[in-house]
Amino acid sequence: MRFVRGLSCMGCGQIYEPSPTRYLCDRCGPKTRLDVLFDYEKIKKIYSREKLEQKKEAGLWRYLPLLPVDPDKVETGLKVGGTPVYESSRLGRKLGLEKIIIKDEGLNPTGSLKDRPSALAVVKAREAGAEIISCSSTGNAASSLAGNAAAGGMQAVIFVPRRAPAGKLAQLQIYGALVISVQGSYGDAYALSDQAIEKYGWYNRNAGINPYLVEGKKTATLELMEQLQWEAPDWIVLTVGDGCTIAGAGKALHDLKSLGYIQKIPRLLGVQAAGCAPITRAWRDKTELEPCSENSLADSIAVGAPRNWQKAVRAIEDTEGNMINVEDEEILEMMVLLGRSCGVFGEPAGVGGLAGVRRARESGLIGKKDTVAVIITGNGLKDIENAKEAAGGAYSLKPEIDEVENILIREGLR
Ligand SMILES: *Cc1c(COP(=O)(O)O)cnc(C)c1O
Ligand SMILES: [Zn+2]
16 A cells, blocks of 8 residues: 555545545545545656566566555465467458457456456455455356455355356355345345445445455556557457446556556447446436446346446546447357457457457447457356357267268368
């Protein structure tokens, strides 16, 4: 916390002491959010791109001076971050781009970008002296919290909506979380978790209100920029549910610009599912958020009442970015395209960004020569049902070589 100046309210500007359990502004309450403020001048004195490059260990703790934690409370738990980036000309050709980079966040320890805020939350809980840490989630926040809590010797209590995919639920059980499956929507699960957290004094890992968690999410973009040798792409593309992930990307770019590590700010492209796109609407119409129903198979971004929409909208505006909606069918197509062109298997919300890129190329928003970095936010193994739907089944045949021959001919492989 050496470099944190305080927490400031997005609504009224009030500054608060950065205690681990300061989640909201006393005056504005849940209507608005707090931001973590850093002292960049102080950070510049001890931290530089060169010093960073000398560090051997990959992962989110590389960026410790830019994280709102007490360094003494950081214990190495799971190896979070350090995920690969790939440049793929095959994928680029399919999308009409000269240069596309993907970052596979599905290779985090529990299979999604959510490991970053969850690892940070475990440290904050330790700072707060809490033994139980809780959240409500459509899946990945929960499974990553369960895994990171287990690695840190803490108990997780998770509230999940009924529709969470089986892979994510299985992770929770294996990591030993107490799982409370709420008969209702994500909104209902969220409200119940809020009540329980308040009543029992648990640490709150709901990224929609806990201001520290966006700082964990930002490390995906810090790392991406370091991997690109600080050469900013024209666009960074992410899917948007609650809004914290893209808010984290915006914060990372703000940090790097303030420190002078990058000159140009990439534009953020936020992608929502057409069946649940309240943040796109609020951004486009410049209105307050209007909650909507949750009609998308991309469960991780089907958030009808997002909690961090203001920070998401601000990140888009600050970077002169854009928002795009995509249909579920396009998302399934991208699961297949990414798998077949890059060997990377993403869950629906994980690959949604690619569908947004295709639309943005068609509309001319993204030009052929623009460099585009797409963050694949979660692993496809979490959601096998949708993968099977996207990719189709296998041939079943008698154990005879002639049958093999027929299939090879049908598939054009002979
Ligand atoms: C959580 C999540 C997102 C969206 O992040 P928000 O902070 O909710 O906007 C996107 N993809 C995956 C795989 C996720 O788990
Ligand atoms: Zn306020």
